[in-house]
Amino acid sequence: MGQQRVLYGYWRSSAAYRVRIALNLKGLPYEHKAVHLLNHGGEQHQPDFQALNPQELVPCLVDDGQVFTQSMAIMEYLDETHPEPPLLPSVPAGRARVRALSQVISCDLHPLGNLRVLQYLTAQLGADDAGKGVWSRHWISLGLQALEAMLAGNVATGRFCHGDSPGMADACLVPQVYNAVRWKLPMDDYPTINRIHEACQELQAFQKAAPEAQPDAPTAA
Amino acid sequence: MGQQRVLYGYWRSSAAYRVRIALNLKGLPYEHKAVHLLNHGGEQHQPDFQALNPQELVPCLVDDGQVFTQSMAIMEYLDETHPEPPLLPSVPAGRARVRALSQVISCDLHPLGNLRVLQYLTAQLGADDAGKGVWSRHWISLGLQALEAMLAGNVATGRFCHGDSPGMADACLVPQVYNAVRWKLPMDDYPTINRIHEACQELQAFQKAAPEAQPDAPTAA
Known part of the structure; x- marks a missing residue:
């Protein structure tokens, strides 16, 4: 077996x-x-x-x-x-860069908009849907601004976050963009992020992983 | 040079x-x-x-x-x-465990109590010092409960988070315990965390890294 x-x-x-x-x-x-x-x-x-x-x-x-x-x-x-x-480059400095890009999203951005945090905002701090939207867009835009600067200002950025092959940072970026769009965050300020996101979406690995393609996704009404 | x-x-x-x-x-x-x-x-x-x-x-x-x-x-x-x-073990499964323990703290626990988040709670959601304390203790205790279960229930835990040498997970754990104590979180529910924390504090590497030992720490009144 x-x-x-x-x-x-x-x-x-x-x-x-x-x-x-x-x-x-x-x-x-x-x-x-x-x-x-x-x-x-x-x-x-x-x-x-x-x-x-x-x-x-x-x-x-x-x-x-x-x-x-x-x-x-x-x-x-x-x-x-x-x-x-490989999901990470072979050189230590490159690996550190991909991990840092991934952690900007996974550590400092995404956890603040997690379901349990939003549930706490409602139950303990009385936030309504509008308040949760303001909260989510605040942290997402702050994180994406930093990411845009880290990507746009670095020669190591290629077709993808690091060079011309998709890797761990791209696997973090695409779900975060999905989340930003879900919260109706205007995406005009992030041209490099948008370009990389589009390049990822051309690949079957990303298409097959999309939320709506999962067996537990609700069917469209 | x-x-x-x-x-x-x-x-x-x-x-x-x-x-x-x-x-x-x-x-x-x-x-x-x-x-x-x-x-x-x-x-x-x-x-x-x-x-x-x-x-x-x-x-x-x-x-x-x-x-x-x-x-x-x-x-x-x-x-x-x-x-x-080494800060990480040599075997992939062990490395994954140390990274996961580190990320429980660095991704899901610590960012929620970061300065900028507390500043937002005050400025945008009207939280006072008591409210920030409740918020901080809520997320820290949730994270430490999970960590305690991951550490206490696993034979790979030794004198330190993973085996008998200090590593990346211990370097994440000790600052988080410092933070918990600062927020006056009762620590009785975390015997394994406390034991590892004490083992770390015996080492000069941890002592020299303590906040109060830094040149920019305010001198005691």
């Missing part, structure tokens, strides 16, 4: 979306298990899933019986165990 | 604290440049620093003329360019 690989995710989770892109770029097949973040009080909080990931967050990858959490850690693991095509 | 290494940081920044620990564990000397996050409207927003790091956040490491940002990316860079002693 071959290796079994199961990705616990949610169609609209940015972090799960990143890992789907990485798996597709590597050409690694996987079984998709949906964890509905809203139904039944959030399936991520149920004991079965909590036993897999005490953080009660998606994604969670079970690879041949071993459990992996945190999207960037999972992508690095995939890169180390399946080196081709 | 030897290699010049400058760390732009702030005594109480958790992310800068992580990098100081990593540099000390590696025995790498560096020049400390203070970026005062509160004075002059925040020195991180001034053009000189913004040119170094468009994100306007510390830490920022300038290593032999090259600029590096994002604490985890910097630690990985140090580990790749100065492999001994």
Whole structure:
């Protein structure tokens, strides 16, 4: 029997979306298990899933019986165990740059707009939908401004975030742009980000990973 | 002339604290440049620093003329360019575990209590000091609960987060505990975290990196 690989995710989770892109770029097949973040009080909080990931967050990858959490850690693991095509460049300074670009999104931008944070804003601070929109657009635009400067001002930027092959930073960028559009953030100020996003969307690895292409996505009315 | 290494940081920044620990564990000397996050409207927003790091956040490491940002990316860079002693284990699954532990803190916990987020809570959502305390303790306790479960329930945990040598996860954990204590979070529920924290505090690399030991720390009244 071959290796079994199961990705616990949610169609609209940015972090799960990143890992789907990485798996597709590597050409690694996987079984998709949906964890509905809203139904039944959030399936991520149920004991079965909590036993897999005490953080009660998606994604969670079970690879041949071993459990992996945190999207960037999972992508690095995939890169180390399946080196081709690489998600990170070979030179340390380049690797640091790709990781930094990824972390601008994964550490400083995305967690602030996560579902649980928005739920807290509503329940504890009385924010309504408009307030949540203002909050989300504030942090996304701040993060994308920094990213645009880091990408536009650097000769290492190519067709993709780093050079002419897609990698970990692109796998972080595309779900974040999806999220920005969802919050109706005007995207005119980010020409380099938009250009890279379009280049990514031409690739099947990104198309297949899109939220709307997932089995747990709601069908259009 | 030897290699010049400058760390732009702030005594109480958790992310800068992580990098100081990593540099000390590696025995790498560096020049400390203070970026005062509160004075002059925040020195991180001034053009000189913004040119170094468009994100306007510390830490920022300038290593032999090259600029590096994002604490985890910097630690990985140090580990790749100065492999001994290692900050990450050699096996991919172990590396993934250390990265995931680090990212629980660096992605999902720490950014929510960052200065700029607390400033937003006050300015835009009218939170007072008590409200900011409730917010901070909520996210820190949620993160530390998950970390405690990941550490206590895993045979790979040793004297430190992973095995019996300090590494990247410990460099993330100790500043986060410092931050939790600062917010007066009761620490009784985290015995494994407390035990590892104490083991770290016995080491000079951690002692020398402590906020109060930095040249820009205010002197006690």
